Amino acid sequence: MKVLISGAGIAGNALAFWLSKLGHEVIVVEWFPNLRATGLQIDLRGPGIQVLRRMGLEEAFRAKAAPEHGFQIVDGSGRRRAYFPANKSGKGLQSLTSDFEIMRGDLCHLLHHATEGRATYVFGTSIESYEEKDSVVEVQFAGGRTDTFDLVVGADGQWSKTRKMMLGPDAPDALYLLGGVYTAYFTMPRPIEEGEEYIATAYIAPGRRGLFLRRHSPDTVQVYMGCTSDSDKLRGARRGDMKAEKEALAEFYQGAGWRTREIVKAMREADDFYCERMCLVKLDAWSRGRVTLVGDAGYCPSATTGMGTTCGMVGAYILAGEIARHCGGNDTKDDLAGALKAYDEKFRPFMDQVQKGVASDTGMWSSMPTSAFGVGVLNCIMGLVSFLRLDLAKWFLKEDAVKDWKLPEARSNFPLRSLYFEEFTTQCHVLNFQSAN
Incomplete structure (x- = not known):
């Protein structure tokens, strides 16, 4: 399929990684003039760490990881009143300081570098409007250029412009302060x-x-x-x-x-x-037609949960996995609706538990x-x-809030023929080179 992703942040880059690995034609647009590597420290927890490992990026992540060893509380004189070390065991729940801490810009660069050459990035533009017709989505970009896509994904953050277009001009936004x-x-x-x-x-x-x-x-x-x-x-x-x-x-x-x-x-x-x-972003459905949302654009849990980056990484993995599972036939466009439905059904139980009570309780700030x-x-x-x-x-934090939910295995989420697409094409290039010589 030809897929447009709006937003080159964590979720957008993670989705581009998986979809391009599956062999889809992926175009990522970002309104910022270059890769926006701003932002402070973020972390991964629970299934987010599992997804990072399945991407094969743990070693690269750790090479850029923030060297934080723990978390302390001090009083007005600067005297330490409490200290909580990071969990460096590699097992169990993370502490207030995760063993997987990194600057947001470093993670953006890491994901972008891992995707470069497979996905096309276009900076300095954004989606102005779109219209579904004849089983495709016709998109008009800022500046007037138009193009058609089989799938459009909004990964443009909690204030998502794509989400507002998907819901329609008269519908209330799904963002709650x-x-x-x-x-x-x-x-x-x-x-x-x-x-x-x-x-x-x-x-x-x-x-x-x-x-x-x-x-x-x-x-x-x-x-x-x-x-x-x-x-x-x-x-x-x-x-x-x-x-x-x-x-x-x-x-x-x-x-x-x-x-x-x-x-x-x-x-x-x-x-x-x-x-x-x-804010919290909460929707009854993350997709409409051939347009869907991933990361904060669809289900921002707010920073009070400590799970925003994890949700974006896991959501991108599951969306790509369901596309692999439902759109792998001779006509790859046949069951996109089924893939988007399965993405919602498989990931919503996770997000429901992460977001539970957030709208009525502002976490640590309610206890201040x-x-x-x-x-x-x-x-x-x-x-x-x-x-x-x-x-x-x-x-x-909400890492321990998710019960009775398991991250889909890579083998079922990504068919072997898709997972090995890159390896297979690399071998073909080697064979062609040998034949030519």
């Missing part, structure tokens, strides 16, 4: 000090405000500013208006303590600042204290949890 939860991301220059370890550090301030620092290099620290707020200034700041967002956050974080002044100053100067409203006394109590509780070596990640 989560109770005034905001997270700002940026990096600040800060050379590593002698004896400093690569440990993520969280500080909880009164007023449902938090600061989170992660070091991924000797020269730079990642900063996360997370809060729950009904501030008119924050709510009124237009998404993407960095000046207004920075001003609103600077005002909201006044007097928060610890290293807030230093961090707010760095935020004002940061050119990689990004402020996100925490409003008073200094509450912060003190919470720090004591975290210290006790740490001392008893209990798994804090189970309380806040």
Whole structure:
């Protein structure tokens, strides 16, 4: 089939990897002028790790992995109140720091490099509109160019333009904002000090405000500013208006303590600042006709679950697997509807469990204290949890939420004739070269 993927992020690149490996003609369009390798640290958990291994990319992933060893909570004086090491055993649930931590840009580059040469990437354009007719999708791109495809996939994130087109101009969007939860991301220059370890550090301030620092290099620290707020200034700041967002956050974080002044100053100067409203994307169906969604565009679980990257990687694997299973006959277009239906049926039980309760509960932010006394109590509780070596990640993240669901095996999800497509064609090229000589 000729497949168009809108979005060259994690889910889009992962899907391009599998579909191009199956021999489909894959075109990926990205509105950004190049591979958008921005973003801070992300991780893989549970079945996301299994998919990475089935892609044969674990070694390459680990070569670029962020060297984070654990997670600590400090008080206003900087004193450690709790510490949770990463699970480096290779077994069981991940801790708050996963054994598979990586910068978003590094994972994007890794997936793109693994797909380069098999899929075609077109940067600086996007889907303007599309129309289904005569068993194909006719797409008009920004700039006026048109082309036809057998399948169009929206992998363009939680604010997906493809999803809005698929649902129709009069339909409400499927994106739900989560109770005034905001997270700002940026990096600040800060050379590593002698004896400093690569440990993520969280500080909880009164007023449902938090600061989170992660070091991924000797020269730079990642900063996360997370809060729950009904501030008119924050709510009124237009998404993407960095000046207004920075001003609103600077005002909201006044007097928060610890290293807030230093961090707010760095935020004002940061050119990689990004402020996100925490959202959930929930749809009754991820496909309509020959258009489907993958990753955050179809089922963003929100960063509060810790499962966003995993869901995108697993969803792409299952969608490609069902296409392999249903569209492998003489006419590859015959049962696309069956493939998209099976993708929904097979993956929805997983996503239902990951997203369960997220719309009514904002995870760790719903537990954030409003008073200094509450912060003190919470720090004591975290210290006790740490001392008893209990798994804090189970309380806040959703890795352990998925029960009675198993990632489809590669052999059933990808027929052998498809899995070995690349190896087979490589052997043919070698034989042709030998014959010519």
